[in-house]
Amino acid sequence: xxxxxxxLVLAGGAGxxxxxxxxxxxxxxxLKLDGKHTLLEQTLMRCVGEAFDAQPILVGAVDHRAQxxxxxxxxxxxxxxxxxxxRRNSCxxxxxxxxxxxxxxxxxxxxxxxxxxHIPDVDAFRAAVMxxxxxxxxxxxxxxxxxxxxxxxxxxxxxxxLGDAESxxxxxxxxxxxxxxxxxxxxxxxxxxxxxxxxxxxxxxxVDELAQHQPEILTAVKxxxxxxxxDRDFIRLAAEPFSKSPGISVDYAVMEKTAEAAVLxxxxxxxxxxxxxAVSGMVKPDADGNAVVGxxxxxxxxNVMVHSEGAVTTVIGCDDLVVITTRDAVLVAxxxxxxxxxxxxxxxxxxxxAEADGETPAK
Amino acid sequence: xxxxxxxLVLAGGAGxxxxxxxxxxxxxxxLKLDGKHTLLEQTLMRCVGEAFDAQPILVGAVDHRAQxxxxxxxxxxxxxxxxxxxRRNSCxxxxxxxxxxxxxxxxxxxxxxxxxxHIPDVDAFRAAVMxxxxxxxxxxxxxxxxxxxxxxxxxxxxxxxLGDAESxxxxxxxxxxxxxxxxxxxxxxxxxxxxxxxxxxxxxxxVDELAQHQPEILTAVKxxxxxxxxDRDFIRLAAEPFSKSPGISVDYAVMEKTAEAAVLxxxxxxxxxxxxxAVSGMVKPDADGNAVVGxxxxxxxxNVMVHSEGAVTTVIGCDDLVVITTRDAVLVAxxxxxxxxxxxxxxxxxxxxAEADGETPAK
Numbered sequence: 001x002x003x004x005x006x007x008l009v010l011a012g013g014a015g016x017x018x019x020x021x022x023x024x025x026x027x028x029x030x031l032k033l034d035g036k037h038t039l040l041e042q043t044l045m046r047c048v049g050e051a052f053d054a055q056p057i058l059v060g061a062v063d064h065r066a067q068x069x070x071x072x073x074x075x076x077x078x079x080x081x082x083x084x085x086x087r088r089n090s091c092x093x094x095x096x097x098x099x100x101x102x103x104x105x106x107x108x109x110x111x112x113x114x115x116x117x118h119i120p121d122v123d124a125f126r127a128a129v130m131x132x133x134x135x136x137x138x139x140x141x142x143x144x145x146x147x148x149x150x151x152x153x154x155x156x157x158x159x160x161x162l163g164d165a166e167s168x169x170x171x172x173x174x175x176x177x178x179x180x181x182x183x184x185x186x187x188x189x190x191x192x193x194x195x196x197x198x199x200x201x202x203x204x205x206x207v208d209e210l211a212q213h214q215p216e217i218l219t220a221v222k223x224x225x226x227x228x229x230x231d232r233d234f235i236r237l238a239a240e241p242f243s244k245s246p247g248i249s250v251d252y253a254v255m256e257k258t259a260e261a262a263v264l265x266x267x268x269x270x271x272x273x274x275x276x277x278a279v280s281g282m283v284k285p286d287a288d289g290n291a292v293v294g295x296x297x298x299x300x301x302x303n304v305m306v307h308s309e310g311a312v313t314t315v316i317g318c319d320d321l322v323v324i325t326t327r328d329a330v331l332v333a334x335x336x337x338x339x340x341x342x343x344x345x346x347x348x349x350x351x352x353x354a355e356a357d358g359e360t361p362a363k
Numbered sequence: 364x365x366x367x368x369x370x371l372v373l374a375g376g377a378g379x380x381x382x383x384x385x386x387x388x389x390x391x392x393x394l395k396l397d398g399k400h401t402l403l404e405q406t407l408m409r410c411v412g413e414a415f416d417a418q419p420i421l422v423g424a425v426d427h428r429a430q431x432x433x434x435x436x437x438x439x440x441x442x443x444x445x446x447x448x449x450r451r452n453s454c455x456x457x458x459x460x461x462x463x464x465x466x467x468x469x470x471x472x473x474x475x476x477x478x479x480x481h482i483p484d485v486d487a488f489r490a491a492v493m494x495x496x497x498x499x500x501x502x503x504x505x506x507x508x509x510x511x512x513x514x515x516x517x518x519x520x521x522x523x524x525l526g527d528a529e530s531x532x533x534x535x536x537x538x539x540x541x542x543x544x545x546x547x548x549x550x551x552x553x554x555x556x557x558x559x560x561x562x563x564x565x566x567x568x569x570v571d572e573l574a575q576h577q578p579e580i581l582t583a584v585k586x587x588x589x590x591x592x593x594d595r596d597f598i599r600l601a602a603e604p605f606s607k608s609p610g611i612s613v614d615y616a617v618m619e620k621t622a623e624a625a626v627l628x629x630x631x632x633x634x635x636x637x638x639x640x641a642v643s644g645m646v647k648p649d650a651d652g653n654a655v656v657g658x659x660x661x662x663x664x665x666n667v668m669v670h671s672e673g674a675v676t677t678v679i680g681c682d683d684l685v686v687i688t689t690r691d692a693v694l695v696a697x698x699x700x701x702x703x704x705x706x707x708x709x710x711x712x713x714x715x716x717a718e719a720d721g722e723t724p725a726k
Contacts, residue, residue: 020677297714299707300700311673312718313693314383314707317700321681323693330676330688332695337663337680344662344677351660355675 003109005133006203007047008097011040011060011068011115012084016357017274019345020329021309024357029115030067033279033307035293040071040115046122047111051130055079057100058115059093065234078233080104082225085239090197091253092245095210095221096237101203103225109136110206112199117272118282124268132200132264135169141209142169142200143255145193145263146270151184154274154339156251157192160263169262175251193265195251197272205260213257220245276322276331276338280305294325303335329355366472368496369566370410371460374403374423374431374478375447379720380637382708383692384672387720392478393430396642396670398656403434403478409485410474414493418442420463421478422456428597441596443467445588448602453560454616455608458573458584459600464566466588472499473569475562480635481645487631495563495627498532504564504572505532506618508556508626509633514547517637517702519614520555523626532625538614556628558614560635568623576620583608639685639694639701643668657688666698692718 014027022028029040037045044056055078060068062083072079082096094112101108111129119125132142145158156178160170175195179187210218223241230236246253255261271278283291283305290298294308300317308325315323322338324331333341348356377390385391392403400408407419418441423431425446435442445459457475464471474492482488495505508521519541523533538558542550573581586604593599609616618624634641646654646668653661657671663680671688678686685701687694696704711719 295716297707297710297716299703299710301697308693311689311691311693312711312716314695314711316694316696316703316707318684318695318697321695323695325693326674328674330671330674330686330693331679332677332681332684332686333679334664334681340662340679344660344679347660347662348675348677353658353660353675 003105003107003137004053005047005051005129005200006053006101006105006108006110007044007056008094008101008110008112009040009043009056009058009115010090010093010097010112011058011064012087012093013114013116014061014087016345017341018276018279019341020324020326020331020355021307025063027064027116028273030064030071033273033282033293038071039118039273040068041075043113043115043117044071044075044077046119046125047113049126051126051133057082057097059084059097060115061087062236069233072233080235081233082235082237084237085242087247088242088245089247089249091210091214091248091250092217092221092242094199094206094250095217095245096225098201098203098206099222099225100235102207106204108203109133110201110203112201114197114272117196117198117270118278119268119270120282121268124266128264128266128268129200131168135167135262135264136200136202136205138167139202139205139260140169140262141206141255141258141260142262142264143172144196144198144200145265146196147265147267148188148192148194149269151181151188152194153178153181153184155272156195157184157187158195158263159190159192160265162191169264172261172263175256193263194270196270197251199250199255206254209254209258209260214246214248214253217245217248217253276305276324276333276341277335279307280322280335296323296325328358366468366470366500367416368410368414368492368563369416369464369468369471369473370407370419371457371464371473371475372403372406372419372421372478373453373456373460373475374421374427375450375456376477376479377424377450379708380704381639381642382704383687383689383694383718384670388426390427390479391636393427393434396636396645396656401434402481402636404438406476406478406480407434407438407440409482409488410476412489414489414496420445420460422447422460423478424450425599432596435596443598444596445598445600447600448605450610451605451608452610452612454573454577454611454613455580455584455605457562457569457613458580458608459588461564461566461569462585462588463598465570469567471566472496473564473566475564477560477635480559480561480633481641482631482633483645484631487629491627491629491631492563494531498530498625498627499563499565499568501530502565502568502623503532503625504569504618504621504623505562505625505627506535507559507561507563508628509559510628510630511551511555511557512632514544514551515557516541516544516547518635519558520547520550521558521626522553522555523628525554532627535624535626538619556626557633559633560614562613569617572617572621572623577609577611577616580608580611580616639668639687639696639704640698642670643685643698659686659688691721
C-alpha cells in the first residue's frame with residue numbers, strides 16, 4: 001500500500017523576472033496571474049484528493065509568513081509552514097521539509113513542488129504523481145521530466161537512460177545546464193527532457209542521501225529544525241545553525257550524485273513562468289488573440305496581453321505586445337523580448353528608480 | 364504707426380484627442396507636453412516684446428478660471444480673463460475678446476491665437492505677425508495660412524488668390540473643409556494652405572463685420588459683456604444674454620462672408636497637436652528616435668515616445684509606439700493609429716470606465 005503523499009511546496013522564491021508585478025514582497029508565487037488564484041494557491045489546489053495528505057508542508061521566507069498564512073486561510077486548510085531565516089538554495093529548503101515530514105511520519109512519501117509553476121492539466125499531473133509515487137516507494141528519487149514543446153533555452157535538460165525500464169520512471173544518463181539555442185534544438189531532437197525541478201521520494205531515502213553526499217547541509221538543517229520556534233502553524237528554523245548550511249541546488253547536491261536518481265517522462269503542459277511571454281500563454285485570449293486581465297481595453301491589433309492591477313490600461317493598434325500595469329510602474333514589452341525584463345530592472349536600479357525593487361503595494 | 368498688438372487667446376477648448384492627459388478639467392491648453400510649460404503658457408510666451416500689448420486678453424471657460432489665473436501668475440503677468448458661462452463656438456468667443464479690446468482701445472489691433480497650438484520657431488512667428496499687422500491696419504481680416512508639410516486630412520485648407528498681391532497677405536479664393544487623403548494630396552499640389560485658425564484684425568473692423576453678417580452674435584455678446592461681473596482680472600460674461608448667441612465657427616460666420624478676408628502664407632512649423640503622433644513630433648528624441656518625458660526608460664527599439672505623469676513607465680524592444688501614463692490611465696498606441704484615441708474614449712465610455720471623462724488628478 002502506498003502511503004498518502006505529503007506535498008512539500010517550495011515557496012521561497014524571490015525573482016524579478018515578472019517585474020513590475022514580482023518584486024521583494026510580491027514574488028511570483030503570490031501573484032494572481034489569472035486574476036483569481038495565486039500560483040501558490042493553484043499549486044496547493046492541484047494536490048487534493050484521496051492520494052494526498054491534507055496537511056501540506058510549505059517552506060518559505062520568514063518575510064513572507066503573512067502571505068503564506070493567508071494562502072492557507074484562503075484555502076481553508078492547515079499546513080506546516082517552515083520559515084527560513086535566510087535563503088540557502090533548494091537543497092537546504094527541501095532538507096528542512098523532508099525532515100519535518102519525517103517528524104510527522106517516518107514512512108512519509110514527499111512530493112516536492114515549486115510554488116510558482118503552471119500545470120493546467122490537473123488530471124494528467126495527478127496521474128503522473130501516482131506513477132512517480134510507485135517508484136519513490138521503491139526508494140527512487142524521482143524527478144519529473146517534461147517532454148519539450150519547443151527548444152527552450154531557459155531550462156536545464158535531463159537525458160533519460162532508455163532500454164532497461166523497470167517502471168515508468170527511467171534511470172538518468174545525465175543532467176545538463178541551460179543550453180544555447182542551437183544546443184537546445186539538438187537536445188530536443190535527441191530525446192532530452194526539461195528538468196522541472198519537481199521531485200518525489202521517501203523522506204527517509206532523501207535524508208540518507210544527504211547523509212552520504214551533503215552531511216554539512218543535513219547537520220545544519222537538522223539543528224535548525226531541532227531548535228526551531230514553533231508557534232501556531234509556523235516552524236521558524238533557527239537562524240544560527242541554518243546559516244551554516246551550504247547554499248547548493250538540489251540538482252548539484254543530490255540528484256547528480258545519488259545512484260537512485262530516476263526521471264519520469266511526462267507529457268503535460270508545464271512552464272515555470274519565467275517570462276511575461278509565458279504568462280501570456282496561460283491566459284485565454286479572444287478571437288484576435290488579445291487578452292485583458294484586470295481593467296483594460298484593447299482596440300484593434302492582435303496578440304496583445306494586458307494585465308493591470310492599477311490604472312485602466314488601453315492599447316490601440318498594436319500587435320504582439322504585453323502591457324503590465326501596477327500602481328507605481330508600467331511595462332510595455334514586445335512578445336519575444338520579455339527575457340530582457342531582467343536587464344530592464346538592472347537599468348532601473350542603476351538609474352536609481354525605487355520601483356525596481358520597491359514593494360508592489362497591496363491592491 | 365502700427366498700434367501695439369493685443370493678443371487675444373482662445374483658451375476654451377475641451378477636447379479629448381490627447382486622452383488620457385486631456386479630459387474635462389485638463390484640456391490640451393493646460394498640459395505640459397514638454398514637461399515644462401503648458402501650451403497656453405507657450406502661446407503667451409510667443410507674444411512678448413515691443414510689438415505686443417503686455418496685457419493679453421484670454422477667453423476661456425468659467426470652469427477653468429483657476430487654471431487661467433494660475434497661468435498668468437506663473438508668467439508674472441496680468442491679463443483680462445474673459446469667462447464664458449457656456450460654449451458658443453469660436454465666433455462668439457472672438458467677439459467677446461474683440462469687444463473687450465475695443466473697451467480698452469478703440470484702435471486696437473488684435474491677434475487671435477488658439478491656446479493649444481505648437482509653433483516652435485518664435486522668430487518666424489513674430490515676423491509673420493508683423494506682416495499680418497500691416498494688412499490688419501489697412502482693414503483686412505487676416506488669417507495665417509500654413510504651407511503644408513504633408514497632405515494632412517485633419518485640417519481645413521485655404522486657396523489664396525494669386526496675382527494681385529498688394530501686400531504679403533493675399534486675397535482668398537476659397538475655404539475648404541477637412542479633405543480625404545486623395546483630395547488632400549491634390550490641395551497640397553495646387554498650393555492650398557492649412558487653415559490655422561489664427562487671425563489678425565482691427566477690433567473695430569471685426570465688430571463691423573459682425574454687425575453686417577452676424578448681428579445676433581454681436582447683440583448677444585455685447586449684452587453679455589455689458590452685464591458682465593468684473594472682479595479682479597476676471598470678466599464674467601452674463602449667462603442669459605450670452606446663451607442666446609448662435610454657436611458658429613468664425614470661419615463660417617465671418618471669414619467666408621467678409622470682403623476683407625486675407626491670408627498670409629507662412630512657412631514656419633505649426634501643428635494643432637490633434638494627436639499623440641503630433642505630440643511625439645514635438646519632443647526631441649535621442650539617437651534611436653526615442654524620447655521620455657517624465658519618469659521612464661526605453662530599452663531597445665526605436666521611435667518610441669513615453670510621457671508619464673504617473674507610474675514609472677518602461678518599454679522593451681518596441682518600435683513606433685507612444686505610451687502615455689497618468690495616475691489612473693495608461694495608453695499604448697502604435698504611431699499612425701493615434702487618431703483612434705477618440706474611438707477608444709467612446710468605447711471606454713460605453714463600457715462604463717469613469718476614466719474616459721474623469722478628471723486627470725493634479726500631479
